[in-house]
Amino acid sequence: MVEVQCEVMNNREVAGGVWNMALRSPDLAGTARPGQFCMLRVNRRLDPVLRRPFTFHRILPDREYIEILYKVVGRGTDLMTGLEPGAFVDVLGPLGNGYAIPEDARTIVTVSRGIGIAGLVALAEEARRRGVNVLALASFSNKDAVTGTELLDYFGCETALHTDDGVHGGTALVTDGLGARLAGRQVDQFYTCGSRRLAMAVYQWSAGHGIPAQVSLEQHMACGMGACMGCVVEAFTSGKRDAKAYRRVCKEGPVFWAWEVCGVA
């Protein structure tokens, strides 16, 4: 973990209200793992006072930069859109536990809704590098919001796109039709990110088919370092399936086993 001043190489809108920022940092690019995140200080002055957490969208050790993909939702992300190439931002990372790809995995499935695709792209890139097949189910509210899928195609993932406005012929719930799509296939692991509803849907499906699922959670974060105890969710701890306890998303997560957060005692 390091705190570094990163030069903004690029920062542009890539879909409706969604921006991509490339940050030069040999340290982060060299150590970050898919599913981990960084805390970005969006303003040197104390407005807003807290850093904002973002997962790694791309990790490029050879080219010594990382990318984040962010949706403008409030003051912090709005300020971020004003950062121009050449500016420096203060970044703390990599933080938390990332996704794990099992050694012997042949095929994995990623399921995302909206901006949740950000970190799954990093995971898919790593999986493809290791020769693992990736089926990526990506759902968006409308066709203008679609982002990240070109990269998935480029990595050689099998991408299934859904938009609520049906432009791509999809259905509203990304997990609908999962059975038909996966019929006759051997899937080793599921991955999802962001919404609790989606995590639950993926958990129910995967648990029903005996396939482990990893979910990345979000929670408001003050420190990102496990110090403030602010970012907790109720979850089981490995080996203790009887009672849930508060666990820190920044430290014990953000990636959890789906059963840890969605399972019942």
Added chain:
Amino acid sequence: MPEVRPDLSVRIGPISMKNPLMVASGTHNLDYGELYPLDILGAYVPKTIRMHTWPGNPPPRTAEVPSGVVTSVGIPSKGWDAFVREDAPRLRALGIPVILSVVGKTEDEYAGMAERAGSLGFLAGVELNLSCPNIKAGGLAFGSDAKTAASLMDKVRKATSLPVIPKLPPDYGRVVEVAKACEDAGADAIAMINAPPAMVIDVDTRQPVLGNRTGGLSGPAIRPMAVYMIYRVYKAVRIPIIGMGGACDARDVIEFMLAGARAVALGTVNFFDPMAVPRALEGLREFTTTNGIDDINSLVGAAH
């Protein structure tokens, strides 16, 4: 000519510190050691612990406000035994004075932990978090009035020979008398301020944002309040004050010292500026050098 290093060392009662910098309980952890060596601190204060396990408050636990955060974590705890097993060895290995912050629901719980703290053999002192409800007094905080605070202080004093440092709730009306009562009951120093009670309501849902409904405000937003209260308590007591409440950098540390603090803890700043401690230390060296201050103690209370 050899560079003259200004003397930054201070004493909090019997505790010798190589500089006045500390961290505020609950705002730091040993993972910061990956960013800078923690032994640059004058003293370390870990998160308050409880005798028994406790889950803490339901989320959301934090709400950001201008220049601060309103938090209500509720002091989750894995209990004394797990603390001794898992945390104590790592704290001992820091090699700097460690002041253990404790909280109890009863006087006996505080006294029991203070006694055990002494038997661990490596702690430099015990901080009593007095901002928590005393169940026997109908839920009023132990630090909310002079009598309750003195009674607790007295009990803890008898239970341990370690330096005892009550940490006072930031009550404008009573903080001075509570501080004096603690001094009379044998406190070695006073720590102040804890986060003032605060609340954030979401106008869309019309409900409080925090899971616990109310919380405490911390960060730069409270600094002038902290400076004011320390200034007043300094006039009233002879024991040293550990100041905190929104201090972010060397200039803030010096402001607290001028008001009367002998040591200063950085708290919420650790969340948004994780390198705040080394930066403040460097800043203190610079400030004392350029201003020709050869003993930092000369700043303590100098604004009076």
